[in-house]
Amino acid sequence: xxxVDDVLKQVxxxxxxxxxxxxxxxxxxxxxxxxxxxxxxxxxxxDHRCRSPGVAELSRRCGWSLAExxxxxxxxxxxxxxxxxxxxxxxxxxxxxxxxxxxLATNGSPLPLGPCEQGWVYDTPGxxxxxxxxxxxxxxxxxxxxxxxxxxxxxxxxxxxxxxxDRFVPESPRWLLSQKRNTEAIKIMDHIxxxxxxxxxxxxxxxxxxxDVTEKLSPSFTDLFRTPNLRKYTFILMYLWFTSSVxxxxxxxxxxxxxxxxxxxFLYSALVEFPAGFIILVTIDRFGRRYPLATSNLAAGxxxxxxxxxxxxxxxxxxxxxxxxxxxxxxxxxxxxLVNAELFPTFIRNLGMMVCSSLCDLGGVLTPFLVFRLMxxxxxxxxxxxxxxxxxxGGMTLLLPETKGVTLPETIEDAxxxxxxxxxxxxxxxxxxQTSELNTQAAERDASQGIAQQK
Numbered sequence: 462x463x464x465v466d467d468v469l470k471q472v473x474x475x476x477x478x479x480x481x482x483x484x485x486x487x488x489x490x491x492x493x494x495x496x497x498x499x500x501x502x503x504x505x506x507x508d509h510r511c512r513s514p515g516v517a518e519l520s521r522r523c524g525w526s527l528a529e530x531x532x533x534x535x536x537x538x539x540x541x542x543x544x545x546x547x548x549x550x551x552x553x554x555x556x557x558x559x560x561x562x563x564x565l566a567t568n569g570s571p572l573p574l575g576p577c578e579q580g581w582v583y584d585t586p587g588x589x590x591x592x593x594x595x596x597x598x599x600x601x602x603x604x605x606x607x608x609x610x611x612x613x614x615x616x617x618x619x620x621x622x623x624x625x626x627d628r629f630v631p632e633s634p635r636w637l638l639s640q641k642r643n644t645e646a647i648k649i650m651d652h653i654x655x656x657x658x659x660x661x662x663x664x665x666x667x668x669x670x671x672x673d674v675t676e677k678l679s680p681s682f683t684d685l686f687r688t689p690n691l692r693k694y695t696f697i698l699m700y701l702w703f704t705s706s707v708x709x710x711x712x713x714x715x716x717x718x719x720x721x722x723x724x725x726x727f728l729y730s731a732l733v734e735f736p737a738g739f740i741i742l743v744t745i746d747r748f749g750r751r752y753p754l755a756t757s758n759l760a761a762g763x764x765x766x767x768x769x770x771x772x773x774x775x776x777x778x779x780x781x782x783x784x785x786x787x788x789x790x791x792x793x794x795x796x797x798x799l800v801n802a803e804l805f806p807t808f809i810r811n812l813g814m815m816v817c818s819s820l821c822d823l824g825g826v827l828t829p830f831l832v833f834r835l836m837x838x839x840x841x842x843x844x845x846x847x848x849x850x851x852x853x854x855g856g857m858t859l860l861l862p863e864t865k866g867v868t869l870p871e872t873i874e875d876a877x878x879x880x881x882x883x884x885x886x887x888x889x890x891x892x893x894x895q896t897s898e899l900n901t902q903a904a905e906r907d908a909s910q911g912i913a914q915q916k
Contacts, residue, residue, distance in 0.1 A: 466868065468634075468650050468662060476657030498710070500608045500829070501717035501727055507585030509543055509597055510535050511577035515551030523558035533561055536574055543581075544598035545574040605829035612706075612825030635807040635871065684809045685816060688877045694804045697857050698797065698817040701758075704854040705794045706824030707831065708761055708847045712790065714832045715843055716783050726780050733784045737791040745796070749865035750803070754796045755858035761789035762851025769841040769848075790851070803864040806876045 473479070513534060520530045534551070535542050549565060549572065557564065562572060576599075583592050590596060596603050637646035654661040685695045716726050744753045764786030771779045798814075805813035835842035862879050870876040 471662050472650060472654035472659045473657035476653075476659070478653045478656035481656070496611060497825075498713050500604075500611075501713055501723070503590055504596070504604045504607060505585075505587075505589045505717070505723060506591045506597060506601070506604070507583045507587075507589075509581045509583045511544070511546035512579040512582050513546050513549075513551055514579060519551055519556060519558075519561070525558075544577060546577055548573045548575040601833070602830075605833055608829040609826045612822050612828075616819055616822030616826065633807070633810075635869070636810070638807075640808070681809070682812070682816070684873060685805075685813055688873060690877045690879070691805075691873065694861065694876075695813065695817065697861060698801050698804070698813075699820045700857060701754075701793070701797050701854055702801075702817050703820040703824040704758070704850045705790060705797055706821040707828050708765070708790045708851055709787070709794055710825055710828045711832050711843055711847050712765070712783060712787050714829065715836075716780065718833070718836060719779075719840060729780055730784050730787045733788040734791045737788045738795070740788075741792055741795055745799075746865070749863045750796060750800050751858060751861055751863045754793060754800065755855045757789040757792035757796070757855075758851050758858055759789075759855035761786045761793065762848045762853075762855060764789065765844045765851060766848035769844045786847075786851075793854070800861065800864060803867070803869060804861070804876065804879065806870040806872050808872075 510531070516530065516534050519525075519534075525533070534547070536545055536547060537543075547562065549562065555564065565572060581595055581597060590607070591604060594600075594603075632642075632645065632649060634646040634649050637643070637649065651661050684691070686692045713727070713730065716730055717723055741753070764782050768779060768782050768786070771782065798818075801814050801817055802810055831846060832843045835846070864879070867879060868875075870879055
């Protein structure tokens with residue numbers, strides 16, 4: 462009986478129709494990127510200090526340099542230099558130009574400090590939502606909330622879109638067949654053939670699933686956890702999606718917060734996504750999915766671990782290692798989409814993608830708080846978390862079956878036996894090769910015997 466794979470070979474597996482769909486998805490991804498990583502530029506937090514009325518006039522009168530002004534009028538060094546000020550009236554005429562605060566200190570006790578009531582002065586030119594709305598010090602958590610709300614929107618959208626897509630995907634012929642909507646599946650295949658400039662097979666009306674089902678298969682959330690292997694796949698993929706989001710966004714935010722030149726550092730780390738795509742193309746059909754995915758997770762985790770020990774006076778080394786980490790997690794991000802689709806049966810494929818990828822959005826909600834709040838404790842704290850997540854993800858990936866060369870599962874039974882189905886296929890290929898070699902040897906022997914008889 463004619464299957465979807467049989468028809469695709471005749472109408473074109475990657476013809477104009479598939480290329481057009483691929484291009485549309487690429488354009489959507491291009492529009493998605495600035496929203497996803499734009500927080501690095503939109504919420505850039507420059508060096509800042511409390512605005513103190515009278516300091517600017519005193520600095521002009523005394524002819525101070527910026528360094529002298531900061532030394533005389535700003536408490537610190539430390540966090541207090543950005544969020545606290547001396548409670549001093551800088552307009553009083555008794556203040557001198559050489560260490561003006563010395564005359565105000567009594568009995569060597571420190572001067573009282575207070576909050577920044579008059580706003581802040583930002584040392585870096587340009588603007589961001591931080592400088593526009595003074596989202597620093599006690600209000601710095603609002604920057605985290607800003608990015609978290611963006612990811613929360615992705616999360617809420619994914620909850621509905623994935624479920625709706627299983628009823629309204631353009632429909633996938635495989636899914637239509639699983640829903641017993643054969644006529645529509647045939648029309649879709651005929652449309653694909655026309656778009657690709659191919660003739661549909663004469664027996665297209667005989668199209669069916671590889672393993673025909675007797676009843677309509679409706680997607681249900683419980684199907685993802687119904688059987689042991691599917692349950693294992695679901696939990697592992699949820700963790701991989703969560704890790705990909707946290708490490709990917711976290712590295713971008715960490716480089717933006719600790720790097721030297723924000724724009725150059727971001728450019729360098731973004732450029733490595735091109736070789737990451739090339740590595741996927743080169744390895745995915747040669748080495749499969751599981752080992753490249755596990756290796757990339759381990760590389761990202763190891764890179765984050767090494768960044769902890771890089772001195773601050775070696776920024777070039779820090780950005781190089783960060784680029785390796787970003788390349789690794791980029792490969793993971795791209796490959797987990799493919800593996801997720803290949804492990805679930807047709808009728809719950811979009812539902813499985815929706816549930817598992819929702820952990821990506823949940824990770825995005827938590828990442829800003831994890832990065833910026835942990836950096837207040839210690840600058841390397843987020844990197845410890847990223848390293849642990851990546852290394853554990855690398856090990857968990859090895860628990861998934863290899864899906865290279867395996868037919869997409871149509872039913873839960875297919876998905877449950879996915880690993881066992883892959884082995885006979887390899888054995889079949891091996892037997893075919895052996896049979897071909899034996900046939901060749903037999904033909905050569907018969908030919909030799911024929912020549913001998915003629916002599």
